Amino acid sequence: MKKLRSYSSVWKVEQVIYSFGDAKLPTPVTVTQLLWLAVSSVLVFMFRKVPPLAFIHNPLILCCI
Template identity: 45%
Template sequence: MKKIRSYSSIWSVEKVIYAINDLRLPFPITFSQMAWFVACEFAVLALGGLPPLSMIDGALLKYFGVPAGITWFMSRKTWDGKKPFRFVRSYTAYLLRPKQTFAGKPVKLKRVHIRPEITTVRSEVIHAVSD
């Protein structure tokens, strides 16, 4: 089997934001980190009245700390070399796909017809004395 080299990963560099308009950010962020933060912020706003978010009293911690922590976790942590979202997606796909495959296609087992007739053999027990 021949390996085909592909250099497409060179062009898939994630874009980094250093400033928004004239406001310089204290640290650079990527577009995916910004998307995670905004999505988590909307989730906190929508689910803020439900526990455990309703138990957090500080507004700064609730509306900035929780989304920032989730964003950091989702962008830095890896399982099996994958980001958490991709890991959950691939694990869910593994759970849902058929387990018996042949050449990548699901194996459909044919119905097994069990014959109702049973053959029995009569046996006799002989008690013999050995020499």
């Protein structure tokens, strides 16, 4: 169990997303994780022509960009 240094951490509960509409996610995702995914995807999209990202020939990565 985590030690509490103050009561402010008790009231800061992070939001968790369990599903999008009727589609349930395999694991719950926090809003922070979704923001990291969105920001990193935008950065990869912006710099896709700059080395070393220009040397990636993986179809799974290329289909997303």
